[in-house]
Amino acid sequence: MSKSSVPISDGRRERRPSGAAVATPVHSRLTVLSGPSGVGKSTVVAELRRVCPDIWISVSVTTRRPRPGEADGREYHFVDDGEFDRLVAGGALLEWAQFAGHRYGTPRAPLNEKLEAGVACLLEIDVAGARQVRRAAPDAWLVFLAPPSWDELVRRLTGRGTEPPEVLARRLAAAQDELAAAAEFDITLVNTSVQDVCRQLIALMWQ
16 A cells, blocks of 8 residues: 555544543544653653543654663554565555654554544654655644753653753753744644643644
């Protein structure tokens, strides 16, 4: 299946049931959550899984090693460079990009299967990947997650303590470039509260 054949909803709005504590999207528009490294995308996605499990969240493929507490198939599908090369060569990825010395990509087949079944889908990817999705699926809704401030983003990145200084320096430089890309997105959400961002995302996926 070509990139251009990724199914997208027709943009019709669905009515939210009255009195629902957490509404469940009932259409198949693709929503993309992106933003700079360290802004809290993974934390938002984990909360979204908890409060609205009917939203299908794509699990990316990556060549980096798992961090403590990460499990294969949950946070990422962890593969080696050779397997990633085979996925790219076979057209199995909707998008892929290299970041901080590792590659990340979105498996195409499971995403298409969910969209064709009418399931609301969310991708959590970097800015380069979001740009590829925009070209492949113009009707996708692109959401930029921004930090409350640059100082807060630096604090979050340096507070991880999981990466050597040279990798951290690359992430900070990339984060500056990624913050400048916010204008390319359909909407920007500021991550001052994970719960608030989740509520806003769920509301957007109902539009």
